[in-house]
Amino acid sequence: MWRRLAQILGLLLCILGWCLVGCTLAMDHWRVAQLGGQGGSSVVVTAWYWSNLWKDCYEDSSAVVNCVDFGVLWTVKPYIQAVRGLLMMGLCLGLIGTVLTFFGLECTYIGGDQRSNDRMLVTASAFHLVSCVSVVAGYCLYINRVAAAFLHSKADPSKLSYEIGPPLYLGLVGSFLILLGCSIHCATACRVIHPKSGHPTAPSIREKKEEEEVLREERDIYRQYSPSKSSKYISSYRMSSVVIV
Numbered sequence: 001m002w003r004r005l006a007q008i009l010g011l012l013l014c015i016l017g018w019c020l021v022g023c024t025l026a027m028d029h030w031r032v033a034q035l036g037g038q039g040g041s042s043v044v045v046t047a048w049y050w051s052n053l054w055k056d057c058y059e060d061s062s063a064v065v066n067c068v069d070f071g072v073l074w075t076v077k078p079y080i081q082a083v084r085g086l087l088m089m090g091l092c093l094g095l096i097g098t099v100l101t102f103f104g105l106e107c108t109y110i111g112g113d114q115r116s117n118d119r120m121l122v123t124a125s126a127f128h129l130v131s132c133v134s135v136v137a138g139y140c141l142y143i144n145r146v147a148a149a150f151l152h153s154k155a156d157p158s159k160l161s162y163e164i165g166p167p168l169y170l171g172l173v174g175s176f177l178i179l180l181g182c183s184i185h186c187a188t189a190c191r192v193i194h195p196k197s198g199h200p201t202a203p204s205i206r207e208k209k210e211e212e213e214v215l216r217e218e219r220d221i222y223r224q225y226s227p228s229k230s231s232k233y234i235s236s237y238r239m240s241s242v243v244i245v
Protein backbone atom coordinates (compact mmCIF):
# COMPACT_ATOMS: atom_id res chain seq x y z
CA MET A 1 0.00 0.00 0.00
CA TRP A 2 2.77 2.42 0.88
CA ARG A 3 4.40 1.84 -2.51
CA ARG A 4 1.27 2.94 -4.34
CA LEU A 5 0.92 6.07 -2.22
CA ALA A 6 4.60 6.94 -2.73
CA GLN A 7 4.32 6.44 -6.49
CA ILE A 8 1.23 8.64 -6.70
CA LEU A 9 2.99 11.31 -4.62
CA GLY A 10 6.02 11.19 -6.93
CA LEU A 11 3.79 11.53 -10.00
CA LEU A 12 2.01 14.54 -8.50
CA LEU A 13 5.32 16.19 -7.65
CA CYS A 14 6.61 15.68 -11.19
CA ILE A 15 3.41 17.06 -12.74
CA LEU A 16 3.47 20.08 -10.44
CA GLY A 17 7.12 20.72 -11.23
CA TRP A 18 6.56 20.56 -14.99
CA CYS A 19 3.57 22.90 -14.67
CA LEU A 20 5.78 25.44 -12.92
CA VAL A 21 8.51 25.06 -15.54
CA GLY A 22 6.00 25.42 -18.36
CA CYS A 23 4.52 28.56 -16.80
CA THR A 24 7.93 30.25 -16.72
CA LEU A 25 8.12 30.14 -20.53
CA ALA A 26 5.17 32.52 -20.79
CA MET A 27 5.93 34.68 -17.72
CA ASP A 28 7.36 38.18 -17.80
CA HIS A 29 10.10 39.81 -15.72
CA TRP A 30 12.85 37.27 -16.28
CA ARG A 31 15.19 40.18 -15.64
CA VAL A 32 14.21 43.54 -14.22
CA ALA A 33 15.92 46.95 -14.06
CA GLN A 34 14.46 50.05 -12.49
CA LEU A 35 15.25 53.75 -12.81
CA GLY A 36 14.84 56.13 -9.90
CA GLY A 37 15.00 55.78 -6.15
CA GLN A 38 14.09 52.80 -4.04
CA GLY A 39 10.84 52.47 -2.13
CA GLY A 40 10.62 54.80 0.85
CA SER A 41 13.22 57.27 -0.48
CA SER A 42 12.62 60.81 -1.60
CA VAL A 43 12.97 59.87 -5.25
CA VAL A 44 10.12 57.85 -6.74
CA VAL A 45 10.82 55.06 -9.21
CA THR A 46 9.86 56.41 -12.63
CA ALA A 47 10.42 53.47 -14.99
CA TRP A 48 11.12 49.78 -15.19
CA TYR A 49 12.84 47.77 -17.89
CA TRP A 50 12.12 44.07 -17.98
CA SER A 51 12.63 41.21 -20.40
CA ASN A 52 11.64 37.60 -20.93
CA LEU A 53 12.46 35.02 -23.59
CA TRP A 54 10.29 36.68 -26.21
CA LYS A 55 10.41 40.47 -25.80
CA ASP A 56 11.94 43.54 -24.14
CA CYS A 57 9.56 45.94 -22.41
CA TYR A 58 9.51 49.37 -20.81
CA GLU A 59 6.96 50.34 -18.14
CA ASP A 60 6.54 53.83 -16.75
CA SER A 61 5.03 55.01 -13.48
CA SER A 62 1.55 55.26 -15.04
CA ALA A 63 1.58 51.49 -15.76
CA VAL A 64 1.83 51.97 -19.51
CA VAL A 65 3.86 49.13 -21.02
CA ASN A 66 5.66 49.38 -24.34
CA CYS A 67 7.19 46.15 -25.66
CA VAL A 68 9.41 45.20 -28.57
CA ASP A 69 9.14 41.58 -29.64
CA PHE A 70 12.29 39.75 -30.58
CA GLY A 71 12.80 39.40 -34.31
CA VAL A 72 13.31 36.27 -36.33
CA LEU A 73 15.31 33.37 -34.96
CA TRP A 74 18.69 34.35 -36.38
CA THR A 75 18.50 37.86 -34.89
CA VAL A 76 17.93 36.71 -31.30
CA LYS A 77 20.87 36.63 -28.94
CA PRO A 78 22.50 33.18 -28.87
CA TYR A 79 22.10 32.61 -25.14
CA ILE A 80 18.36 33.36 -25.30
CA GLN A 81 18.01 30.91 -28.15
CA ALA A 82 19.94 28.32 -26.13
CA VAL A 83 17.70 28.85 -23.10
CA ARG A 84 14.61 28.40 -25.25
CA GLY A 85 15.95 25.17 -26.72
CA LEU A 86 16.97 23.72 -23.36
CA LEU A 87 13.60 24.46 -21.77
CA MET A 88 11.59 23.08 -24.68
CA MET A 89 13.73 19.96 -24.88
CA GLY A 90 13.27 19.47 -21.14
CA LEU A 91 9.49 19.82 -21.46
CA CYS A 92 9.34 17.26 -24.28
CA LEU A 93 11.44 14.72 -22.36
CA GLY A 94 9.40 15.42 -19.23
CA LEU A 95 6.18 14.68 -21.12
CA ILE A 96 7.58 11.32 -22.23
CA GLY A 97 8.71 10.59 -18.67
CA THR A 98 5.26 11.46 -17.29
CA VAL A 99 3.51 9.10 -19.72
CA LEU A 100 5.94 6.28 -18.86
CA THR A 101 5.40 6.97 -15.16
CA PHE A 102 1.65 6.67 -15.60
CA PHE A 103 2.04 3.29 -17.32
CA GLY A 104 4.55 2.10 -14.72
CA LEU A 105 2.46 2.84 -11.63
CA GLU A 106 1.40 -0.18 -9.64
CA CYS A 107 -2.16 1.11 -9.24
CA THR A 108 -2.88 1.51 -12.98
CA TYR A 109 -2.47 -2.20 -13.88
CA ILE A 110 -1.30 -1.27 -17.39
CA GLY A 111 2.42 -1.98 -17.52
CA GLY A 112 2.20 -5.71 -16.72
CA ASP A 113 3.73 -7.52 -13.75
CA GLN A 114 5.57 -5.79 -10.94
CA ARG A 115 9.02 -6.26 -12.42
CA SER A 116 7.95 -4.65 -15.72
CA ASN A 117 6.33 -1.78 -13.86
CA ASP A 118 9.52 -1.18 -11.89
CA ARG A 119 11.64 -1.17 -15.04
CA MET A 120 9.27 1.33 -16.63
CA LEU A 121 9.42 3.53 -13.53
CA VAL A 122 13.21 3.52 -13.60
CA THR A 123 13.15 4.44 -17.31
CA ALA A 124 10.66 7.25 -16.63
CA SER A 125 12.86 8.52 -13.79
CA ALA A 126 15.83 8.60 -16.18
CA PHE A 127 13.81 10.73 -18.61
CA HIS A 128 12.79 13.06 -15.79
CA LEU A 129 16.38 13.35 -14.60
CA VAL A 130 17.77 14.19 -18.05
CA SER A 131 15.00 16.72 -18.68
CA CYS A 132 15.51 18.28 -15.24
CA VAL A 133 19.22 18.70 -15.97
CA SER A 134 18.35 20.35 -19.30
CA VAL A 135 15.94 22.78 -17.64
CA VAL A 136 18.34 23.67 -14.82
CA ALA A 137 21.11 24.25 -17.39
CA GLY A 138 18.85 26.72 -19.22
CA TYR A 139 18.02 28.63 -16.05
CA CYS A 140 21.65 28.71 -14.94
CA LEU A 141 22.74 30.00 -18.35
CA TYR A 142 20.27 32.88 -18.14
CA ILE A 143 21.21 33.65 -14.54
CA ASN A 144 24.87 33.67 -15.52
CA ARG A 145 24.26 36.24 -18.25
CA VAL A 146 22.17 38.43 -15.94
CA ALA A 147 24.86 38.27 -13.25
CA ALA A 148 27.56 39.14 -15.80
CA ALA A 149 25.52 42.13 -17.00
CA PHE A 150 25.01 43.21 -13.39
CA LEU A 151 28.76 43.16 -12.73
CA HIS A 152 29.42 45.14 -15.92
CA SER A 153 26.83 47.71 -14.89
CA LYS A 154 28.65 48.23 -11.60
CA ALA A 155 31.81 49.00 -13.54
CA ASP A 156 29.96 51.21 -16.05
CA PRO A 157 27.13 53.24 -14.40
CA SER A 158 25.73 54.19 -17.82
CA LYS A 159 24.48 50.62 -18.33
CA LEU A 160 21.28 49.26 -16.84
CA SER A 161 21.62 47.08 -13.76
CA TYR A 162 19.38 44.05 -14.32
CA GLU A 163 18.31 41.71 -11.54
CA ILE A 164 16.86 38.19 -11.54
CA GLY A 165 13.07 38.03 -11.77
CA PRO A 166 10.50 35.70 -10.15
CA PRO A 167 10.19 33.22 -13.07
CA LEU A 168 13.74 31.99 -12.53
CA TYR A 169 13.08 31.22 -8.87
CA LEU A 170 9.81 29.53 -9.77
CA GLY A 171 11.54 27.41 -12.40
CA LEU A 172 14.24 26.30 -9.99
CA VAL A 173 11.58 25.29 -7.45
CA GLY A 174 9.81 23.29 -10.16
CA SER A 175 13.08 21.55 -11.07
CA PHE A 176 13.59 20.59 -7.44
CA LEU A 177 10.06 19.09 -7.30
CA ILE A 178 10.77 17.06 -10.44
CA LEU A 179 14.01 15.76 -8.98
CA LEU A 180 12.24 14.84 -5.74
CA GLY A 181 9.46 13.03 -7.60
CA CYS A 182 11.79 10.90 -9.73
CA SER A 183 13.85 10.08 -6.62
CA ILE A 184 10.73 8.72 -4.94
CA HIS A 185 9.98 6.59 -8.00
CA CYS A 186 13.51 5.18 -8.00
CA ALA A 187 13.20 4.36 -4.29
CA THR A 188 9.93 2.49 -4.81
CA ALA A 189 11.39 0.52 -7.73
CA CYS A 190 14.40 -0.74 -5.75
CA ARG A 191 13.53 -4.40 -6.45
CA VAL A 192 14.98 -4.00 -9.95
CA ILE A 193 18.35 -3.11 -8.44
CA HIS A 194 18.03 -5.57 -5.54
CA PRO A 195 15.96 -8.52 -6.83
CA LYS A 196 16.51 -10.53 -3.61
CA SER A 197 14.65 -8.04 -1.45
CA GLY A 198 11.73 -9.03 0.73
CA HIS A 199 9.12 -7.83 -1.76
CA PRO A 200 7.25 -10.62 -3.56
CA THR A 201 8.16 -10.84 -7.22
CA ALA A 202 6.73 -12.88 -10.06
CA PRO A 203 8.72 -16.13 -10.56
CA SER A 204 10.69 -16.37 -13.76
CA ILE A 205 10.59 -19.29 -16.23
CA ARG A 206 13.88 -20.70 -14.93
CA GLU A 207 12.63 -20.63 -11.35
CA LYS A 208 9.46 -22.44 -12.39
CA LYS A 209 11.48 -25.14 -14.13
CA GLU A 210 13.69 -25.58 -11.06
CA GLU A 211 10.63 -25.92 -8.84
CA GLU A 212 9.14 -28.53 -11.17
CA GLU A 213 12.38 -30.55 -11.12
CA VAL A 214 12.51 -30.44 -7.31
CA LEU A 215 8.88 -31.60 -7.11
CA ARG A 216 9.59 -34.42 -9.56
CA GLU A 217 12.56 -35.62 -7.51
CA GLU A 218 10.53 -35.55 -4.31
CA ARG A 219 7.77 -37.52 -6.03
CA ASP A 220 10.26 -40.18 -7.15
CA ILE A 221 11.68 -40.48 -3.65
CA TYR A 222 8.20 -40.81 -2.23
CA ARG A 223 7.37 -43.58 -4.69
CA GLN A 224 10.53 -45.47 -3.72
CA TYR A 225 9.58 -45.37 -0.06
CA SER A 226 5.83 -45.82 -0.41
CA PRO A 227 3.70 -46.89 2.61
CA SER A 228 3.29 -50.47 1.29
CA LYS A 229 7.05 -51.11 1.18
CA SER A 230 7.67 -49.45 4.49
CA SER A 231 4.94 -51.56 6.12
CA LYS A 232 6.65 -54.73 4.81
CA TYR A 233 9.94 -53.61 6.31
CA ILE A 234 8.27 -52.85 9.62
CA SER A 235 6.43 -56.21 9.78
CA SER A 236 9.60 -58.18 8.97
CA TYR A 237 11.47 -56.29 11.66
CA ARG A 238 8.79 -57.10 14.21
CA MET A 239 8.80 -60.80 13.32
CA SER A 240 12.58 -60.98 13.68
CA SER A 241 12.39 -59.27 17.04
CA VAL A 242 9.75 -61.79 18.24
CA VAL A 243 11.89 -64.75 17.14
CA ILE A 244 14.88 -63.39 18.96
CA VAL A 245 12.87 -62.95 22.15
